[in-house]
Amino acid sequence: MRVIGLMSGTSYDAIDAAAADLRLDGDELVLQPLGLLSRPYSDELRAELVAALPPASTSLAAVTRLDTGIGQAFAAVAEQAVEQLCGGHADLIVSHGQTVFHWVDESAVRGTLQLGQPAWIAEATGTAVVSDLRSRDVASGGQGAPLVSLFDVLWLRGRAGSPVALNLGGIANITVVPPDGDPVAFDTGPANALIDAVVGELTAGQLTFDADGMMAGRGSVHPGLFERLLAEPYYARPAPKSTGKELFHLGYLAERMTGLPEIAPDDVVATVTALTARTVADAVKAYGGTEVLAAGGGIRNPALMHRLADELDGVPVRSTDDLGLPSVAKEAYAFVVLGFLTLNGLPATVPTCTGARHASVLGSITPGNGPLPIGSAPKAPASLRIE
Incomplete structure (x- = not known):
């Protein structure tokens, strides 16, 4: 399965895209990196993002504009990755989005918000998108981090x-x-x-x-x-x-x-x-x-x-x-794996790492132009090999 992972971290300087072929070899998941690219946010979008982040106050209008603007920016990077890294076709795109708030109350996480509406990515590429990967772990009592x-x-x-x-x-x-x-x-x-x-x-x-x-x-x-x-x-x-x-x-x-x-x-x-x-x-x-x-x-x-x-x-x-794992895009490759597991209906968290009550299947799926790709993993892999 050919998968693209999209990531913008808490430095919110650029959107990284990493593409990989994934296959199962017994109970081992084999990841073959296909390449990566990075595109900075526009000065205007980054300035709007910075202005809305805590401890600043913001408005629902600004949040809506950011959700659209970030979604469109991710979509543009996804289009480029499909063509330049995947030869014009990807089976799945996994978008982490942009974290704008992580709600920590004492030691408990009550919620987390990543912006970047995935519908823009699905519309631009015609490819199914897995997104909102953190919320399910939070709902099961976890920190929602670190998902890698x-x-x-x-x-x-x-x-x-x-x-x-x-x-x-x-x-x-x-x-x-x-x-x-x-x-x-x-x-x-x-x-x-x-x-x-x-x-x-x-x-x-x-x-x-x-x-x-x-x-x-x-x-x-x-x-x-x-x-x-x-x-x-x-x-x-x-x-x-x-x-x-x-x-x-x-x-x-x-x-x-x-x-x-x-x-x-x-x-x-x-x-x-x-x-x-x-x-x-x-x-x-x-x-x-x-x-x-x-x-x-x-x-x-x-x-x-x-x-x-x-x-x-x-x-x-x-x-x-x-x-063998490019350090500049490690998180993007990690989300490639998480999205692959989601598509196969397999849990993608470690409860002792996030504090959740149980391991969960993560994220939401936005369909592309055709049927959803068919998963190929009957059970969770036991190890990962970078090829």
Whole structure:
């Protein structure tokens, strides 16, 4: 089955598309990557999205415009992916959409909202679309995140030691796959969320991220601010847990800088970069991780990766590229697998990773122009191989 996964993460900078052929080999699911592409949001759509996100207030009119605009943007990327990556035909498209709010009440998730109306994708491509993948897990008592945990468990099960899959997007999350016992997954805290926010603010919008870790590399960690940031109660909460920019945003950082002497811009960036490295490393070590396989935009920040390596104190860090999985599109490939399972009526969550009462079949299906594609998996696969 030829499937396209569409993803825009909590950095909301671009829409990624990854295409793959999937087939079953006994109880092993084999994924053959066909390629990937990425298209940034238009400046106008991104500005409208940023203006509507928490802690800002918004209106139903703005939400409706965003749902349409994001849906149309995803549809344009899907059309391009069908032609350029799939030779003009895909059996299924899986759209994560754009997360705009993750409703966390203390440690419980009450709801989650991803925009990007899938009907635009189905109309543009004529292909069936699986979307709204998080809500069913939330309805069954789960966090709705990190959903990539099933992909990680299938992929890493059987590796020596306790491998850890790490995603460094706007928010950082890990999946730990121990040799014995149940896997665990959770959001560790901010990855690029605070780094990007402070870089944009301190450069008056001239930069949107710390390219090549230049600002962090020039700066020094401010001990007072670092201590205040590490005191955030979220880090002490037990897993499973999830968070988002509803908590970790520019206003959050400004509150914790109140009363401190003026801090040089490069030092602020260095401090929030160190925060990401420390909180990820603490989480990995707390669960006995023996290797870290990293993906996401944060791995292109040398200052962050060098500091993370120092904090991990000998636990090796590798890119998922080393294992044949393109790190820039790992999440998009993960949603390829989740959509495949949905089409086959198979559960796509790990309850010990999301905290749900049971594993669930995820998402909703929007038909294309013809019959729905026919599933080929009589039972859930036990492992995943990247070919």
